Amino acid sequence: MTACLDTATLRTGLDVPDAAIDEHLAHCDDCRAVARNLRDDAVSTGALLRPLAPEALPDAAATEAALHKVRSTAPAVADLDAVAPLPQRRAQRPARRWDAGLRVAAAVALVAVMAGAVVATPGGRTAAAAFLAAFRSERFAVVTVDPDELTDGLAALEQFGPVRGIRGAEPERVHDLDAAAEVAGFRPATVNAESLPDGVATAPTLLASPAHEVSLTLRRRRAPDMPADLDGTRLILGVPAAVVQAYEGQGDVPGLVVAEANQITAHTEGGASLDAVRDYLLNAPGLPPSTVAQLRAIDDWRTTLPIPVPLGDVSWEDTTVGSSPAVAFGDESGLVAAVLWQRDGRIHGVGGALPASQVRILAEELGG
């Protein structure tokens, strides 16, 4: 058995899945007791701190009023206009391998399975894009986005009206596929141990989340430019049940991630149609014009899931897994790859710090 784990590692393990920690805890009574106390503290603290959240965030009008107030009392804001612009360091930032790798991994988790989790995460930058997926997902369309140009997802939605269900379903760590099936309502694919690539953990960390709904009620008083017939309409996103099997690798990027989710669905209640809501949201601030143009160009948005991919670091191509339509992703280093496909009404994803060829083989084994 390995040496006992320190408190920081055990606490981090409560939030960040780590198969090595699970493996140690399975055999160490001392660490298991410490971890149990840490979990109690974390749960108690969370239960007390979460209700401190505000009932509502400032709407667009209140934000504009606050901006006006700050500008009128902070002369330095005006002074900025008089000086030459400083170099745009953002544009000079070199793309780092791990950064690109994480983005590819994020694309898998984000789009194939964890859309719900992303929507449920304050600060999830692609929440707005996820909400634009007003459809029943059947096909994929890649849409490039510049993360630096997207506004905060939650804030972007709250400017249109109250959002409910954001914290509905945190992914739950489970110990085996039976438990995952109980949470998700479907049994995820089994990864053959003999097929696991070299260098990844032999046992995965399992995360499962049940289906839940996130709703946005459009309120004209928050967004004065909203057409009157949209006021009061509820856009309801069906965030699907999902299971993720994450295998630890050698570096920061997971060695292997196998993900599975039911389809994402959306509908409206109490007023305007999905078409009208979509058109309105596409015209709202928060998405770069190029992204809006790409979303508008999708032929049948009711069945096509837009996959937001960070601009520049990720390449992709249409392909098939078995006979199912799929999209293969890779980063510029060629060291990280992922494949997404749909089969039997479910979205599947495989990816990690692996060569593209190996990811394709695994995808074929799981879904071919």
Added chain:
Amino acid sequence: MSDRFDDVFRARYGEVYGLAWRVLGDRGDAEDAAQDAFAKLAGAAVLDRPDGEVAAWLRRVTINDSFNRVRGRRRARERVDRAARLEPLAEVEGAGPLLAVLRSEEQAEVRAALAGLPERQRATLLLRHSGYRYAEIAQTLDIAIGSVGVLLARGERAFRTAYEENTG
């Protein structure tokens, strides 16, 4: 006009206000703290940095300023007075006055316990239990990402102890 400042303000004001609210529990104070943070940003070189760094800077300034406000005796006295007049009740939709008072008192105890923690522990707890990721917390507090787990473990234990002692 500074488009950069305006863009950052519109993108981040709600988030910054939300953090200040969690510490202060008062709309007027939260607005003041959020707007003061942006006023400081207006003259700061960090405004030219990438969005993530600007956001981290705003969070750091807002949290520090908000906890400083909590310590201000006069404002605290005013808040107690307002609570006594049941002024916040109008903001608690669907709750009866008694429930609102109990909720308000419980949240005041929570905020007091949080404010009594060491600076980095309370900020880490506030951010984590507001949904921020470890990387964002590390960037906000300018600490190594590996330190977040340490601060969470110590902070949650200390917070729980302080809250239980305060509430008997």
